[in-house]
Amino acid sequence: MKYDVAIIGAGMAGLTAGIYASRAGKSVLIFESGAIGGQIITAPSVENWPGSFRISGADLMQDIKNQAAELGAEIRYEEVVEIAKKDKTFLVTTDEDEYIAGTIIVAMGTEPRRLSEKQAKDAGDRAISYCATCDGALYKGKPVVVVGSGNTAKQEMAYLKNIASKVYHIHHDDPIPEDAEAVFVAIGRVTNTGFLKGLVDLDDNGYVIAGEDCVTSCPGVFVAGDCRVKEVRQLVTAAADGAVAAEAAVSYLSE
Ligand SMILES: Cc1cc2nc3c(=O)[nH]c(=O)nc-3n(C[C@H](O)[C@H](O)[C@H](O)COP(=O)(O)OP(=O)(O)OC[C@H]3O[C@@H](n4cnc5c(N)ncnc54)[C@H](O)[C@@H]3O)c2cc1C
The missing domain is CATH 3.50.50.60 (FAD/NAD(P)-binding domain)
Structure with a gap:
Protein backbone atom coordinates (compact mmCIF):
# COMPACT_ATOMS: atom_id res chain seq x y z
CA MET A 1 0.00 0.00 0.00
CA LYS A 2 1.35 3.40 -0.93
CA TYR A 3 0.67 6.71 0.80
CA ASP A 4 2.00 10.22 0.28
CA VAL A 5 2.58 10.81 3.99
CA ALA A 6 3.15 8.23 6.74
CA ILE A 7 2.93 9.60 10.28
CA ILE A 8 4.26 7.66 13.26
CA GLY A 9 2.16 8.45 16.32
CA ALA A 10 -1.42 9.64 16.80
CA GLY A 11 -0.80 12.14 19.59
CA MET A 12 -1.29 15.88 19.26
CA ALA A 13 1.65 16.30 16.86
CA GLY A 14 0.77 13.36 14.61
CA LEU A 15 -2.96 14.10 14.40
CA THR A 16 -2.34 17.78 13.66
CA ALA A 17 0.12 16.79 10.93
CA GLY A 18 -2.59 14.46 9.60
CA ILE A 19 -5.11 17.32 9.48
CA TYR A 20 -2.74 19.61 7.57
CA ALA A 21 -1.46 16.97 5.11
CA SER A 22 -5.00 15.72 4.39
CA ARG A 23 -6.27 19.24 3.77
CA ALA A 24 -3.39 19.69 1.33
CA GLY A 25 -4.85 16.81 -0.68
CA LYS A 26 -2.30 14.14 0.29
CA SER A 27 -3.06 10.53 1.17
CA VAL A 28 -2.18 10.13 4.83
CA LEU A 29 -1.66 7.07 7.02
CA ILE A 30 -1.13 7.52 10.77
CA PHE A 31 0.27 4.61 12.80
CA GLU A 32 -0.52 4.28 16.52
CA SER A 33 0.94 1.57 18.76
CA GLY A 34 -0.83 2.60 21.96
CA ALA A 35 -3.89 4.75 22.53
CA ILE A 36 -5.01 7.35 20.01
CA GLY A 37 -4.45 10.78 21.53
CA GLY A 38 -1.06 10.07 23.09
CA GLN A 39 0.15 10.95 26.56
CA ILE A 40 -2.40 13.71 27.31
CA ILE A 41 -5.37 11.34 27.40
CA THR A 42 -4.70 10.52 31.07
CA ALA A 43 -4.93 14.20 32.09
CA PRO A 44 -8.29 14.90 33.73
CA SER A 45 -8.20 18.60 32.88
CA VAL A 46 -6.22 20.72 30.44
CA GLU A 47 -6.24 24.42 31.21
CA ASN A 48 -3.89 25.84 28.61
CA TRP A 49 -5.30 24.61 25.32
CA PRO A 50 -6.59 27.85 23.78
CA GLY A 51 -10.32 27.83 23.20
CA SER A 52 -11.27 24.89 25.43
CA PHE A 53 -10.79 25.78 29.10
CA ARG A 54 -10.64 22.73 31.43
CA ILE A 55 -11.34 20.14 28.79
CA SER A 56 -10.21 16.59 29.63
CA GLY A 57 -7.24 15.32 27.65
CA ALA A 58 -9.33 12.40 26.37
CA ASP A 59 -12.16 14.65 25.08
CA LEU A 60 -9.73 17.06 23.46
CA MET A 61 -7.94 14.30 21.59
CA GLN A 62 -11.17 12.56 20.59
CA ASP A 63 -12.27 15.77 18.83
CA ILE A 64 -8.92 16.13 17.07
CA LYS A 65 -8.90 12.47 16.02
CA ASN A 66 -12.42 12.86 14.56
CA GLN A 67 -11.31 15.98 12.72
CA ALA A 68 -8.29 14.20 11.19
CA ALA A 69 -10.41 11.19 10.20
CA GLU A 70 -13.15 13.33 8.67
CA LEU A 71 -10.57 15.15 6.57
CA GLY A 72 -9.38 11.81 5.19
CA ALA A 73 -6.45 10.66 7.35
CA GLU A 74 -6.41 6.90 7.87
CA ILE A 75 -5.34 5.55 11.26
CA ARG A 76 -3.98 2.05 11.88
CA TYR A 77 -3.26 0.42 15.22
CA GLU A 78 0.18 -0.85 14.33
CA GLU A 79 3.63 -0.27 15.80
CA VAL A 80 6.25 0.98 13.39
CA VAL A 81 9.42 -1.06 13.93
CA GLU A 82 11.60 -0.02 10.99
CA ILE A 83 11.89 2.65 8.31
CA ALA A 84 14.19 2.22 5.33
CA LYS A 85 14.86 4.69 2.54
CA LYS A 86 14.32 3.13 -0.92
CA ASP A 87 15.39 5.54 -3.67
CA LYS A 88 12.85 8.37 -3.39
CA THR A 89 10.37 6.56 -1.16
CA PHE A 90 10.37 4.94 2.28
CA LEU A 91 9.55 1.38 3.28
CA VAL A 92 7.68 1.43 6.59
CA THR A 93 7.61 -1.88 8.44
CA THR A 94 5.12 -2.37 11.26
CA ASP A 95 4.43 -5.29 13.57
CA GLU A 96 1.79 -6.37 11.02
CA ASP A 97 2.63 -5.22 7.50
CA GLU A 98 4.76 -3.13 5.15
CA TYR A 99 3.87 0.18 3.50
CA ILE A 100 5.45 2.54 1.00
CA ALA A 101 5.37 6.26 1.75
CA GLY A 102 6.63 9.30 -0.12
CA THR A 103 7.55 11.08 3.09
CA ILE A 104 7.64 10.36 6.84
CA ILE A 105 6.63 12.44 9.85
CA VAL A 106 8.00 11.10 13.13
CA ALA A 107 5.60 12.10 15.94
CA MET A 108 6.34 9.41 18.50
CA GLY A 109 6.30 11.56 21.62
CA THR A 110 7.77 10.13 24.81
CA GLU A 111 6.84 7.36 27.23
CA PRO A 112 7.25 7.02 31.01
CA ARG A 113 10.69 5.95 32.22
CA ARG A 114 10.45 2.44 33.69
CA LEU A 115 11.69 1.36 37.12
CA SER A 116 15.33 0.34 37.42
CA ALA A 186 7.00 9.19 38.24
CA ILE A 187 10.65 9.31 37.23
CA GLY A 188 10.43 11.21 34.00
CA ARG A 189 9.86 10.34 30.37
CA VAL A 190 12.05 8.85 27.65
CA THR A 191 12.01 8.55 23.87
CA ASN A 192 11.55 5.29 22.03
CA THR A 193 13.37 6.23 18.85
CA GLY A 194 16.06 3.53 18.85
CA PHE A 195 14.97 2.07 15.51
CA LEU A 196 15.51 5.43 13.79
CA LYS A 197 19.25 5.35 14.54
CA GLY A 198 21.12 5.45 11.24
CA LEU A 199 18.16 7.02 9.42
CA VAL A 200 18.09 10.38 11.23
CA ASP A 201 20.42 12.09 13.70
CA LEU A 202 19.43 11.65 17.36
CA ASP A 203 20.85 13.35 20.44
CA ASP A 204 22.29 11.37 23.38
CA ASN A 205 18.81 10.91 24.88
CA GLY A 206 17.24 9.72 21.63
CA TYR A 207 15.47 12.98 20.72
CA VAL A 208 15.38 13.62 16.97
CA ILE A 209 17.62 16.53 16.05
CA ALA A 210 15.75 19.23 14.09
CA GLY A 211 15.09 22.94 14.45
CA GLU A 212 11.76 24.75 14.40
CA ASP A 213 11.45 23.80 10.71
CA CYS A 214 11.08 20.14 11.81
CA VAL A 215 13.56 19.06 9.09
CA THR A 216 15.72 16.07 10.09
CA SER A 217 19.10 14.98 8.74
CA CYS A 218 17.35 12.63 6.27
CA PRO A 219 15.64 14.31 3.29
CA GLY A 220 11.95 13.39 3.31
CA VAL A 221 11.81 12.63 7.05
CA PHE A 222 10.32 15.30 9.33
CA VAL A 223 9.80 15.31 13.10
CA ALA A 224 7.04 16.83 15.22
CA GLY A 225 6.19 17.11 18.89
CA ASP A 226 7.82 15.91 22.10
CA CYS A 227 10.28 13.53 20.41
CA ARG A 228 12.03 16.52 18.77
CA VAL A 229 14.94 18.29 20.47
CA LYS A 230 13.19 21.37 21.91
CA GLU A 231 12.77 23.51 25.01
CA VAL A 232 9.00 23.47 25.57
CA ARG A 233 7.12 20.16 25.40
CA GLN A 234 3.46 21.10 25.49
CA LEU A 235 0.28 20.54 23.49
CA VAL A 236 0.45 23.81 21.61
CA THR A 237 4.07 23.29 20.61
CA ALA A 238 3.28 19.71 19.51
CA ALA A 239 0.38 21.01 17.40
CA ALA A 240 2.59 23.76 15.93
CA ASP A 241 5.24 21.20 15.01
CA GLY A 242 2.58 19.01 13.41
CA ALA A 243 1.51 21.85 11.13
CA VAL A 244 5.09 22.84 10.26
CA ALA A 245 6.16 19.24 9.57
CA ALA A 246 3.12 18.56 7.38
CA GLU A 247 3.66 21.71 5.31
CA ALA A 248 7.33 20.76 4.89
CA ALA A 249 6.35 17.22 3.87
CA VAL A 250 3.87 18.55 1.29
CA SER A 251 6.56 20.87 -0.18
CA TYR A 252 9.04 17.96 -0.28
CA LEU A 253 6.54 15.85 -2.24
CA SER A 254 6.07 18.56 -4.85
CA GLU A 255 9.82 19.10 -5.37
C1 LIG B 1 0.00 13.71 32.77
C2 LIG B 1 0.34 14.75 31.75
C3 LIG B 1 -0.29 15.98 31.78
C4 LIG B 1 0.02 16.95 30.84
N1 LIG B 1 -0.64 18.14 30.88
C5 LIG B 1 -0.44 19.06 29.93
C6 LIG B 1 -1.20 20.27 29.91
O1 LIG B 1 -2.05 20.50 30.76
N2 LIG B 1 -0.97 21.15 28.90
C7 LIG B 1 -0.03 20.92 27.92
O2 LIG B 1 0.12 21.74 27.02
N3 LIG B 1 0.71 19.78 27.92
C8 LIG B 1 0.53 18.84 28.89
N4 LIG B 1 1.28 17.69 28.88
C9 LIG B 1 2.30 17.51 27.83
C10 LIG B 1 1.60 17.09 26.52
O3 LIG B 1 0.78 15.99 26.80
C11 LIG B 1 2.63 16.71 25.46
O4 LIG B 1 3.51 17.79 25.23
C12 LIG B 1 1.96 16.36 24.13
O5 LIG B 1 0.89 15.46 24.33
C13 LIG B 1 2.97 15.76 23.16
O6 LIG B 1 2.30 15.30 22.02
P1 LIG B 1 3.06 14.38 20.95
O7 LIG B 1 2.10 14.14 19.85
O8 LIG B 1 4.38 14.98 20.62
O9 LIG B 1 3.42 13.04 21.72
P2 LIG B 1 2.51 11.92 22.43
O10 LIG B 1 1.29 12.49 23.02
O11 LIG B 1 3.45 11.20 23.33
O12 LIG B 1 2.05 10.98 21.22
C14 LIG B 1 2.94 10.11 20.57
C15 LIG B 1 2.19 8.88 20.12
O13 LIG B 1 3.06 8.08 19.31
C16 LIG B 1 2.79 6.72 19.58
N5 LIG B 1 3.97 5.93 19.17
C17 LIG B 1 5.20 5.94 19.74
N6 LIG B 1 6.02 5.11 19.10
C18 LIG B 1 5.30 4.54 18.10
C19 LIG B 1 5.61 3.58 17.09
N7 LIG B 1 6.82 3.04 16.97
N8 LIG B 1 4.62 3.20 16.22
C20 LIG B 1 3.36 3.75 16.31
N9 LIG B 1 3.03 4.67 17.26
C21 LIG B 1 3.99 5.06 18.14
C22 LIG B 1 2.54 6.70 21.08
O14 LIG B 1 1.81 5.54 21.46
C23 LIG B 1 1.74 7.99 21.27
O15 LIG B 1 0.35 7.79 21.22
C24 LIG B 1 0.99 16.70 29.83
C25 LIG B 1 1.65 15.45 29.79
C26 LIG B 1 1.30 14.48 30.73
C27 LIG B 1 1.99 13.13 30.68
Missing part, protein backbone atom coordinates in the same frame (compact mmCIF):
# COMPACT_ATOMS: atom_id res chain seq x y z
CA GLU A 117 15.99 -3.39 37.23
CA LYS A 118 16.66 -3.43 40.98
CA GLN A 119 13.39 -1.69 41.86
CA ALA A 120 11.37 -3.77 39.37
CA LYS A 121 12.72 -6.91 41.07
CA ASP A 122 11.90 -5.40 44.44
CA ALA A 123 8.33 -4.64 43.29
CA GLY A 124 7.83 -8.32 42.43
CA ASP A 125 4.17 -9.10 41.68
CA ARG A 126 2.88 -5.77 42.99
CA ALA A 127 0.97 -3.53 40.62
CA ILE A 128 3.03 -0.90 38.80
CA SER A 129 1.27 2.21 37.52
CA TYR A 130 2.42 5.31 35.66
CA CYS A 131 -0.78 7.29 36.29
CA ALA A 132 -2.35 7.94 39.71
CA THR A 133 -5.50 9.49 38.26
CA CYS A 134 -6.02 6.38 36.09
CA ASP A 135 -5.29 3.68 38.69
CA GLY A 136 -5.29 5.34 42.14
CA ALA A 137 -8.94 4.47 42.89
CA LEU A 138 -8.05 0.76 42.77
CA TYR A 139 -6.01 1.22 45.97
CA LYS A 140 -8.59 2.95 48.15
CA GLY A 141 -7.64 2.43 51.82
CA LYS A 142 -4.43 0.59 50.93
CA PRO A 143 -0.77 1.56 51.31
CA VAL A 144 0.98 2.66 48.10
CA VAL A 145 4.35 4.10 47.18
CA VAL A 146 5.31 6.87 44.77
CA VAL A 147 8.77 6.67 43.17
CA GLY A 148 10.34 9.91 41.93
CA SER A 149 11.52 13.30 43.06
CA GLY A 150 10.16 15.80 40.53
CA ASN A 151 6.93 17.77 40.23
CA THR A 152 5.00 14.88 38.73
CA ALA A 153 5.85 12.70 41.72
CA LYS A 154 4.59 15.46 44.06
CA GLN A 155 1.33 15.71 42.08
CA GLU A 156 0.87 11.94 42.16
CA MET A 157 1.40 11.95 45.95
CA ALA A 158 -1.08 14.77 46.50
CA TYR A 159 -3.68 12.89 44.46
CA LEU A 160 -3.11 9.55 46.20
CA LYS A 161 -3.20 11.05 49.72
CA ASN A 162 -6.98 11.42 49.35
CA ILE A 163 -7.40 7.76 48.45
CA ALA A 164 -4.73 5.49 49.94
CA SER A 165 -4.31 4.63 53.65
CA LYS A 166 -0.63 5.59 53.41
CA VAL A 167 1.51 7.09 50.66
CA TYR A 168 5.22 6.34 50.91
CA HIS A 169 7.62 8.51 48.94
CA ILE A 170 10.91 7.05 47.72
CA HIS A 171 13.52 8.03 45.16
CA HIS A 172 14.86 6.21 42.14
CA ASP A 173 16.63 3.03 43.32
CA ASP A 174 15.48 3.19 46.99
CA PRO A 175 14.05 -0.07 48.35
CA ILE A 176 10.27 -0.43 47.98
CA PRO A 177 8.40 -0.59 51.33
CA GLU A 178 7.18 -4.11 51.99
CA ASP A 179 3.55 -3.30 52.75
CA ALA A 180 2.98 -1.03 49.71
CA GLU A 181 0.43 -2.72 47.44
CA ALA A 182 1.03 -0.61 44.34
CA VAL A 183 4.00 1.28 42.98
CA PHE A 184 3.30 4.60 41.24
CA VAL A 185 6.25 5.52 39.06
Whole structure:
Protein backbone atom coordinates (compact mmCIF):
# COMPACT_ATOMS: atom_id res chain seq x y z
CA MET A 1 0.00 0.00 0.00
CA LYS A 2 1.35 3.40 -0.93
CA TYR A 3 0.67 6.71 0.80
CA ASP A 4 2.00 10.22 0.28
CA VAL A 5 2.58 10.81 3.99
CA ALA A 6 3.15 8.23 6.74
CA ILE A 7 2.93 9.60 10.28
CA ILE A 8 4.26 7.66 13.26
CA GLY A 9 2.16 8.45 16.32
CA ALA A 10 -1.42 9.64 16.80
CA GLY A 11 -0.80 12.14 19.59
CA MET A 12 -1.29 15.88 19.26
CA ALA A 13 1.65 16.30 16.86
CA GLY A 14 0.77 13.36 14.61
CA LEU A 15 -2.96 14.10 14.40
CA THR A 16 -2.34 17.78 13.66
CA ALA A 17 0.12 16.79 10.93
CA GLY A 18 -2.59 14.46 9.60
CA ILE A 19 -5.11 17.32 9.48
CA TYR A 20 -2.74 19.61 7.57
CA ALA A 21 -1.46 16.97 5.11
CA SER A 22 -5.00 15.72 4.39
CA ARG A 23 -6.27 19.24 3.77
CA ALA A 24 -3.39 19.69 1.33
CA GLY A 25 -4.85 16.81 -0.68
CA LYS A 26 -2.30 14.14 0.29
CA SER A 27 -3.06 10.53 1.17
CA VAL A 28 -2.18 10.13 4.83
CA LEU A 29 -1.66 7.07 7.02
CA ILE A 30 -1.13 7.52 10.77
CA PHE A 31 0.27 4.61 12.80
CA GLU A 32 -0.52 4.28 16.52
CA SER A 33 0.94 1.57 18.76
CA GLY A 34 -0.83 2.60 21.96
CA ALA A 35 -3.89 4.75 22.53
CA ILE A 36 -5.01 7.35 20.01
CA GLY A 37 -4.45 10.78 21.53
CA GLY A 38 -1.06 10.07 23.09
CA GLN A 39 0.15 10.95 26.56
CA ILE A 40 -2.40 13.71 27.31
CA ILE A 41 -5.37 11.34 27.40
CA THR A 42 -4.70 10.52 31.07
CA ALA A 43 -4.93 14.20 32.09
CA PRO A 44 -8.29 14.90 33.73
CA SER A 45 -8.20 18.60 32.88
CA VAL A 46 -6.22 20.72 30.44
CA GLU A 47 -6.24 24.42 31.21
CA ASN A 48 -3.89 25.84 28.61
CA TRP A 49 -5.30 24.61 25.32
CA PRO A 50 -6.59 27.85 23.78
CA GLY A 51 -10.32 27.83 23.20
CA SER A 52 -11.27 24.89 25.43
CA PHE A 53 -10.79 25.78 29.10
CA ARG A 54 -10.64 22.73 31.43
CA ILE A 55 -11.34 20.14 28.79
CA SER A 56 -10.21 16.59 29.63
CA GLY A 57 -7.24 15.32 27.65
CA ALA A 58 -9.33 12.40 26.37
CA ASP A 59 -12.16 14.65 25.08
CA LEU A 60 -9.73 17.06 23.46
CA MET A 61 -7.94 14.30 21.59
CA GLN A 62 -11.17 12.56 20.59
CA ASP A 63 -12.27 15.77 18.83
CA ILE A 64 -8.92 16.13 17.07
CA LYS A 65 -8.90 12.47 16.02
CA ASN A 66 -12.42 12.86 14.56
CA GLN A 67 -11.31 15.98 12.72
CA ALA A 68 -8.29 14.20 11.19
CA ALA A 69 -10.41 11.19 10.20
CA GLU A 70 -13.15 13.33 8.67
CA LEU A 71 -10.57 15.15 6.57
CA GLY A 72 -9.38 11.81 5.19
CA ALA A 73 -6.45 10.66 7.35
CA GLU A 74 -6.41 6.90 7.87
CA ILE A 75 -5.34 5.55 11.26
CA ARG A 76 -3.98 2.05 11.88
CA TYR A 77 -3.26 0.42 15.22
CA GLU A 78 0.18 -0.85 14.33
CA GLU A 79 3.63 -0.27 15.80
CA VAL A 80 6.25 0.98 13.39
CA VAL A 81 9.42 -1.06 13.93
CA GLU A 82 11.60 -0.02 10.99
CA ILE A 83 11.89 2.65 8.31
CA ALA A 84 14.19 2.22 5.33
CA LYS A 85 14.86 4.69 2.54
CA LYS A 86 14.32 3.13 -0.92
CA ASP A 87 15.39 5.54 -3.67
CA LYS A 88 12.85 8.37 -3.39
CA THR A 89 10.37 6.56 -1.16
CA PHE A 90 10.37 4.94 2.28
CA LEU A 91 9.55 1.38 3.28
CA VAL A 92 7.68 1.43 6.59
CA THR A 93 7.61 -1.88 8.44
CA THR A 94 5.12 -2.37 11.26
CA ASP A 95 4.43 -5.29 13.57
CA GLU A 96 1.79 -6.37 11.02
CA ASP A 97 2.63 -5.22 7.50
CA GLU A 98 4.76 -3.13 5.15
CA TYR A 99 3.87 0.18 3.50
CA ILE A 100 5.45 2.54 1.00
CA ALA A 101 5.37 6.26 1.75
CA GLY A 102 6.63 9.30 -0.12
CA THR A 103 7.55 11.08 3.09
CA ILE A 104 7.64 10.36 6.84
CA ILE A 105 6.63 12.44 9.85
CA VAL A 106 8.00 11.10 13.13
CA ALA A 107 5.60 12.10 15.94
CA MET A 108 6.34 9.41 18.50
CA GLY A 109 6.30 11.56 21.62
CA THR A 110 7.77 10.13 24.81
CA GLU A 111 6.84 7.36 27.23
CA PRO A 112 7.25 7.02 31.01
CA ARG A 113 10.69 5.95 32.22
CA ARG A 114 10.45 2.44 33.69
CA LEU A 115 11.69 1.36 37.12
CA SER A 116 15.33 0.34 37.42
CA GLU A 117 15.99 -3.39 37.23
CA LYS A 118 16.66 -3.43 40.98
CA GLN A 119 13.39 -1.69 41.86
CA ALA A 120 11.37 -3.77 39.37
CA LYS A 121 12.72 -6.91 41.07
CA ASP A 122 11.90 -5.40 44.44
CA ALA A 123 8.33 -4.64 43.29
CA GLY A 124 7.83 -8.32 42.43
CA ASP A 125 4.17 -9.10 41.68
CA ARG A 126 2.88 -5.77 42.99
CA ALA A 127 0.97 -3.53 40.62
CA ILE A 128 3.03 -0.90 38.80
CA SER A 129 1.27 2.21 37.52
CA TYR A 130 2.42 5.31 35.66
CA CYS A 131 -0.78 7.29 36.29
CA ALA A 132 -2.35 7.94 39.71
CA THR A 133 -5.50 9.49 38.26
CA CYS A 134 -6.02 6.38 36.09
CA ASP A 135 -5.29 3.68 38.69
CA GLY A 136 -5.29 5.34 42.14
CA ALA A 137 -8.94 4.47 42.89
CA LEU A 138 -8.05 0.76 42.77
CA TYR A 139 -6.01 1.22 45.97
CA LYS A 140 -8.59 2.95 48.15
CA GLY A 141 -7.64 2.43 51.82
CA LYS A 142 -4.43 0.59 50.93
CA PRO A 143 -0.77 1.56 51.31
CA VAL A 144 0.98 2.66 48.10
CA VAL A 145 4.35 4.10 47.18
CA VAL A 146 5.31 6.87 44.77
CA VAL A 147 8.77 6.67 43.17
CA GLY A 148 10.34 9.91 41.93
CA SER A 149 11.52 13.30 43.06
CA GLY A 150 10.16 15.80 40.53
CA ASN A 151 6.93 17.77 40.23
CA THR A 152 5.00 14.88 38.73
CA ALA A 153 5.85 12.70 41.72
CA LYS A 154 4.59 15.46 44.06
CA GLN A 155 1.33 15.71 42.08
CA GLU A 156 0.87 11.94 42.16
CA MET A 157 1.40 11.95 45.95
CA ALA A 158 -1.08 14.77 46.50
CA TYR A 159 -3.68 12.89 44.46
CA LEU A 160 -3.11 9.55 46.20
CA LYS A 161 -3.20 11.05 49.72
CA ASN A 162 -6.98 11.42 49.35
CA ILE A 163 -7.40 7.76 48.45
CA ALA A 164 -4.73 5.49 49.94
CA SER A 165 -4.31 4.63 53.65
CA LYS A 166 -0.63 5.59 53.41
CA VAL A 167 1.51 7.09 50.66
CA TYR A 168 5.22 6.34 50.91
CA HIS A 169 7.62 8.51 48.94
CA ILE A 170 10.91 7.05 47.72
CA HIS A 171 13.52 8.03 45.16
CA HIS A 172 14.86 6.21 42.14
CA ASP A 173 16.63 3.03 43.32
CA ASP A 174 15.48 3.19 46.99
CA PRO A 175 14.05 -0.07 48.35
CA ILE A 176 10.27 -0.43 47.98
CA PRO A 177 8.40 -0.59 51.33
CA GLU A 178 7.18 -4.11 51.99
CA ASP A 179 3.55 -3.30 52.75
CA ALA A 180 2.98 -1.03 49.71
CA GLU A 181 0.43 -2.72 47.44
CA ALA A 182 1.03 -0.61 44.34
CA VAL A 183 4.00 1.28 42.98
CA PHE A 184 3.30 4.60 41.24
CA VAL A 185 6.25 5.52 39.06
CA ALA A 186 7.00 9.19 38.24
CA ILE A 187 10.65 9.31 37.23
CA GLY A 188 10.43 11.21 34.00
CA ARG A 189 9.86 10.34 30.37
CA VAL A 190 12.05 8.85 27.65
CA THR A 191 12.01 8.55 23.87
CA ASN A 192 11.55 5.29 22.03
CA THR A 193 13.37 6.23 18.85
CA GLY A 194 16.06 3.53 18.85
CA PHE A 195 14.97 2.07 15.51
CA LEU A 196 15.51 5.43 13.79
CA LYS A 197 19.25 5.35 14.54
CA GLY A 198 21.12 5.45 11.24
CA LEU A 199 18.16 7.02 9.42
CA VAL A 200 18.09 10.38 11.23
CA ASP A 201 20.42 12.09 13.70
CA LEU A 202 19.43 11.65 17.36
CA ASP A 203 20.85 13.35 20.44
CA ASP A 204 22.29 11.37 23.38
CA ASN A 205 18.81 10.91 24.88
CA GLY A 206 17.24 9.72 21.63
CA TYR A 207 15.47 12.98 20.72
CA VAL A 208 15.38 13.62 16.97
CA ILE A 209 17.62 16.53 16.05
CA ALA A 210 15.75 19.23 14.09
CA GLY A 211 15.09 22.94 14.45
CA GLU A 212 11.76 24.75 14.40
CA ASP A 213 11.45 23.80 10.71
CA CYS A 214 11.08 20.14 11.81
CA VAL A 215 13.56 19.06 9.09
CA THR A 216 15.72 16.07 10.09
CA SER A 217 19.10 14.98 8.74
CA CYS A 218 17.35 12.63 6.27
CA PRO A 219 15.64 14.31 3.29
CA GLY A 220 11.95 13.39 3.31
CA VAL A 221 11.81 12.63 7.05
CA PHE A 222 10.32 15.30 9.33
CA VAL A 223 9.80 15.31 13.10
CA ALA A 224 7.04 16.83 15.22
CA GLY A 225 6.19 17.11 18.89
CA ASP A 226 7.82 15.91 22.10
CA CYS A 227 10.28 13.53 20.41
CA ARG A 228 12.03 16.52 18.77
CA VAL A 229 14.94 18.29 20.47
CA LYS A 230 13.19 21.37 21.91
CA GLU A 231 12.77 23.51 25.01
CA VAL A 232 9.00 23.47 25.57
CA ARG A 233 7.12 20.16 25.40
CA GLN A 234 3.46 21.10 25.49
CA LEU A 235 0.28 20.54 23.49
CA VAL A 236 0.45 23.81 21.61
CA THR A 237 4.07 23.29 20.61
CA ALA A 238 3.28 19.71 19.51
CA ALA A 239 0.38 21.01 17.40
CA ALA A 240 2.59 23.76 15.93
CA ASP A 241 5.24 21.20 15.01
CA GLY A 242 2.58 19.01 13.41
CA ALA A 243 1.51 21.85 11.13
CA VAL A 244 5.09 22.84 10.26
CA ALA A 245 6.16 19.24 9.57
CA ALA A 246 3.12 18.56 7.38
CA GLU A 247 3.66 21.71 5.31
CA ALA A 248 7.33 20.76 4.89
CA ALA A 249 6.35 17.22 3.87
CA VAL A 250 3.87 18.55 1.29
CA SER A 251 6.56 20.87 -0.18
CA TYR A 252 9.04 17.96 -0.28
CA LEU A 253 6.54 15.85 -2.24
CA SER A 254 6.07 18.56 -4.85
CA GLU A 255 9.82 19.10 -5.37
C1 LIG B 1 0.00 13.71 32.77
C2 LIG B 1 0.34 14.75 31.75
C3 LIG B 1 -0.29 15.98 31.78
C4 LIG B 1 0.02 16.95 30.84
N1 LIG B 1 -0.64 18.14 30.88
C5 LIG B 1 -0.44 19.06 29.93
C6 LIG B 1 -1.20 20.27 29.91
O1 LIG B 1 -2.05 20.50 30.76
N2 LIG B 1 -0.97 21.15 28.90
C7 LIG B 1 -0.03 20.92 27.92
O2 LIG B 1 0.12 21.74 27.02
N3 LIG B 1 0.71 19.78 27.92
C8 LIG B 1 0.53 18.84 28.89
N4 LIG B 1 1.28 17.69 28.88
C9 LIG B 1 2.30 17.51 27.83
C10 LIG B 1 1.60 17.09 26.52
O3 LIG B 1 0.78 15.99 26.80
C11 LIG B 1 2.63 16.71 25.46
O4 LIG B 1 3.51 17.79 25.23
C12 LIG B 1 1.96 16.36 24.13
O5 LIG B 1 0.89 15.46 24.33
C13 LIG B 1 2.97 15.76 23.16
O6 LIG B 1 2.30 15.30 22.02
P1 LIG B 1 3.06 14.38 20.95
O7 LIG B 1 2.10 14.14 19.85
O8 LIG B 1 4.38 14.98 20.62
O9 LIG B 1 3.42 13.04 21.72
P2 LIG B 1 2.51 11.92 22.43
O10 LIG B 1 1.29 12.49 23.02
O11 LIG B 1 3.45 11.20 23.33
O12 LIG B 1 2.05 10.98 21.22
C14 LIG B 1 2.94 10.11 20.57
C15 LIG B 1 2.19 8.88 20.12
O13 LIG B 1 3.06 8.08 19.31
C16 LIG B 1 2.79 6.72 19.58
N5 LIG B 1 3.97 5.93 19.17
C17 LIG B 1 5.20 5.94 19.74
N6 LIG B 1 6.02 5.11 19.10
C18 LIG B 1 5.30 4.54 18.10
C19 LIG B 1 5.61 3.58 17.09
N7 LIG B 1 6.82 3.04 16.97
N8 LIG B 1 4.62 3.20 16.22
C20 LIG B 1 3.36 3.75 16.31
N9 LIG B 1 3.03 4.67 17.26
C21 LIG B 1 3.99 5.06 18.14
C22 LIG B 1 2.54 6.70 21.08
O14 LIG B 1 1.81 5.54 21.46
C23 LIG B 1 1.74 7.99 21.27
O15 LIG B 1 0.35 7.79 21.22
C24 LIG B 1 0.99 16.70 29.83
C25 LIG B 1 1.65 15.45 29.79
C26 LIG B 1 1.30 14.48 30.73
C27 LIG B 1 1.99 13.13 30.68
